[in-house]
Amino acid sequence: MRIKLNHSHVYSSSLLLAAGVVITAAIALPVNAAEPSSSKAANRTPDKTAKISATNSTASQAAWGTYQKPFAATSPWNSRPVAPTFADFVIPKSTYSPGVAGGEWSTGVFLANAGDAPMTVTGLPKTKGLWDPDAEAFHDVTVPRWPSNVVAASASDGHADIVDPVTGIVHSFWQLKKVDGKWVAAQYAWTRIDGRGWGDPAHYFQGSRAAGVPTAAGLIRKHEVNDGDTMYRHALAMSLTFNALSPNPTYIFPATSADTNAAKENSGKIPEGALLMLPASYDTQKIVNPDLRKVAETLKTYGAYVVDRNFGTPFFIYVENGAGFDLHKGGWNKTVADDLERMRVALRQVVNVQSWVDGNEKPVVQEKKLNLLSMRGPWQLQAGTVAGNFDTWQQAVVFPATSTRITQVNYSSRGLHPLAWIGPEVGKMYRVTAQTTGDAKLRLQVREPSGTPLYFDSTELANGESKTFKWPSKTAVIAVHAISGVGGPSTVRGDLLLQD
Numbered sequence: 001m002r003i004k005l006n007h008s009h010v011y012s013s014s015l016l017l018a019a020g021v022v023i024t025a026a027i028a029l030p031v032n033a034a035e036p037s038s039s040k041a042a043n044r045t046p047d048k049t050a051k052i053s054a055t056n057s058t059a060s061q062a063a064w065g066t067y068q069k070p071f072a073a074t075s076p077w078n079s080r081p082v083a084p085t086f087a088d089f090v091i092p093k094s095t096y097s098p099g100v101a102g103g104e105w106s107t108g109v110f111l112a113n114a115g116d117a118p119m120t121v122t123g124l125p126k127t128k129g130l131w132d133p134d135a136e137a138f139h140d141v142t143v144p145r146w147p148s149n150v151v152a153a154s155a156s157d158g159h160a161d162i163v164d165p166v167t168g169i170v171h172s173f174w175q176l177k178k179v180d181g182k183w184v185a186a187q188y189a190w191t192r193i194d195g196r197g198w199g200d201p202a203h204y205f206q207g208s209r210a211a212g213v214p215t216a217a218g219l220i221r222k223h224e225v226n227d228g229d230t231m232y233r234h235a236l237a238m239s240l241t242f243n244a245l246s247p248n249p250t251y252i253f254p255a256t257s258a259d260t261n262a263a264k265e266n267s268g269k270i271p272e273g274a275l276l277m278l279p280a281s282y283d284t285q286k287i288v289n290p291d292l293r294k295v296a297e298t299l300k301t302y303g304a305y306v307v308d309r310n311f312g313t314p315f316f317i318y319v320e321n322g323a324g325f326d327l328h329k330g331g332w333n334k335t336v337a338d339d340l341e342r343m344r345v346a347l348r349q350v351v352n353v354q355s356w357v358d359g360n361e362k363p364v365v366q367e368k369k370l371n372l373l374s375m376r377g378p379w380q381l382q383a384g385t386v387a388g389n390f391d392t393w394q395q396a397v398v399f400p401a402t403s404t405r406i407t408q409v410n411y412s413s414r415g416l417h418p419l420a421w422i423g424p425e426v427g428k429m430y431r432v433t434a435q436t437t438g439d440a441k442l443r444l445q446v447r448e449p450s451g452t453p454l455y456f457d458s459t460e461l462a463n464g465e466s467k468t469f470k471w472p473s474k475t476a477v478i479a480v481h482a483i484s485g486v487g488g489p490s491t492v493r494g495d496l497l498l499q500d
Contacts, residue, residue: 064359065194067111067163068223070170070216073359076254076366077197077217078234080302082355084277086348089269091276092243095312098340100220100295100327102319107159107215108152109320112145114166119146121183124175131187133205134392135376136414141188143171152176153321158185159208161216168193169393170216174208189214190393199256200370203395204417209237211255211272211307215318218305220295222323231297233359238276239308239316244268253368253421259309270306275350276315277303282346287339292327296343303350314344368422373432373444373496374415375482383407388482388492396493399440399484406484413477424471429499431468434461438490443481446472461494468499 062068064078071077120142123129129138145164152158158175170193175186191197191206191214199205199212207214218237245266250258255273259265262272270276278284278299287293295317298304310316319325327336358364375397381387384406388399399406416424424430434442439462446456446469455472460483482492 065168067109067165067193068221070193071197072194074364075195075197076235076305078359079356079364079366081275081350081353082357083353084350085352086277086279087269087351089349091240091270091314091344091347092268093344094241094243094314097313097337098315098344099313100292100317100319100325102321102323102325104153104155105157106153106318106321107161107219108322109161109163109216109219109221110147110150112147112162112164112166114145116145116147118142118144119183121173121176121185121188124184124186125179127186130185132392133187133189134203135390137377159215161207161214163193163216165193167393170207170214172207172214172216196254198254201256201417201419201422202371202374204256204419209307210257210259210309211251211305212257213307218307218318220317220319220323220325222320225291225323225325229294231294231301233302235275235302236295236298236304237307237318238304239310239313240268240270240306241310241312241314242266242268244270244314245306245309246271249420251420254366255307256419262309270349272306272308274306275303276306276347277350278343278346279348289327289333289336289339291325292336292339299343299347315347369498370422371495371497372416372422372424373480373494374417375480375493376414377410378412378414379408379410379482381406381408384484388484394491394493396435396491397482399438399490399492401488402484402486405486408482410480415478415480424476426471426474428471429468430471431466431497431499432458432461433466433495434463435493435495436463436491438488439485440490440492441483442492442494443483444494444496445479445481446476447479448473448475449477
């Protein structure tokens with residue numbers, strides 16, 4: 001559906017919910033007034049190794065992994081590429097003009113305080129409940145500290161991210177709203193404020209964007225807009241429309257997901273998770289609007305990751321609600337629109353880099369050897385009377401206090417979520433390590449779907465114990481055993497990592 005608001009068209013963008021649920025977003029953008037243009041692709045010139053200096057703003061002085069500076073310094077969001085090379089594909093024109101904005105279709109980021117009261121969020125009325133793609137289950141979520149100033153974006157997306165500094169968690173919601181005085185939502189996911197800001201194979205969905213990231217990731221924040229800096233010191237978050245996004249692959253590293261039906265509906269060449277940049281030769285000094293020039297400088301240095309799909313806009317970059325950011329103050333600004341159009345023609349997907357530099361100006365490698373093993377269910381109780389439950393925040397099976405051991409097994413292989421860019425490789429060596437508390441144990445078996453042959457059995461591993469094995473077959477599946485401790489509560493999780 002498309003409506004018109006204040007002389008601006010509204011387009012919707014679809015996101016992915018696990019289990020095949022399609023959800024949509026919309027963003028108000030001015031009508032496209034720019035004429036087509038073109039240019040040749042060019043590789044970025046080698047990095048001059050000039051040190052990128054930060055300003056003395058409050059945000060730049062904040063520590064990494066905080067509300068003001070989300071995620072680790074080594075996160076892809078906070079790292080910049082050295083000497084990137086580019087693909088040739090040009091983002092096509094579409095129905096509307098490219099945009100950089102907040103508004104009812106964007107998101108807010110809210111900071112919890114230690115004294116804030118908890119809040120239970122339930123599913124939307126007349127639905128199965130609140131969907132948690134990490135647990136792959138519908139269930140209520142009680143956020144331990146809920147800021148009093150939470151306001152979900154007013155359009156149907158209802159995005160809102162809540163940062164809890166006590167737990168270090170970013171709570172990310174889709175379709176959040178109040179119904180009869182109670183908070184409800186369609187989907188919940190979370191990530192760590194001091195983490196990578198992207199999913200991994202074990203915890204593959206960490207926010208409400210299609211790429212599996214929170215809406216706070218890559219967002220132009222309120223405290224950054226007028227901080228006096230020449231650029232934003234992190235990569236930006238961008239959406240593209242159908243004629244730009246790739247049907248195969250639908251996503252690449254570091255993304256862990258893409259839009260539902262992307263393989264059927266996309267017709268372009270840029271997958272979600274791709275980093276787009278302006279070449280170093282792009283002349284930002286010709287951009288009259290200082291706010292847009294700052295965005296362009298960021299695109300030359302850090303770029304923007306594609307995290308979502310939209311309807312009808314060549315590219316869109318997200319700004320936090322309440323930032324006062326408006327490239328079209330007083331009405332349609334053709335000069336801004338023309339500059340955005342030139343940026344569209346110049347933006348390219350990064351296909352290779354010489355190296356990376358993190359937020360502290362130190363060399364960094366974007367690690368792809370990530371944990372493959374999740375402890376999500378479904379679980380079958382084999383011994384004991386009370387089953388343990390998967391706790392998404394602990395990424396573990398949590399057992400109650402018990403006088404006898406509880407043993408449960410997951411035969412479904414859902415502990416290995418398939419990703420396009422990582423997964424068990426035949427002939428490669430892997431190490432499974434138990435991470436348990438309360439004398440609990442982990443056991444991993446690898447076998448054919450029929451049950452035989454049994455290729456590998458770790459036997460019961462106590463906390464810190466590990467075993468190494470060679471991945472045997474393309475058709476091999478796993479069985480995960482979680483065994484409780486005796487006496488007090490206990491937890492079980494595990495790491496499954498590729499070995500050098």
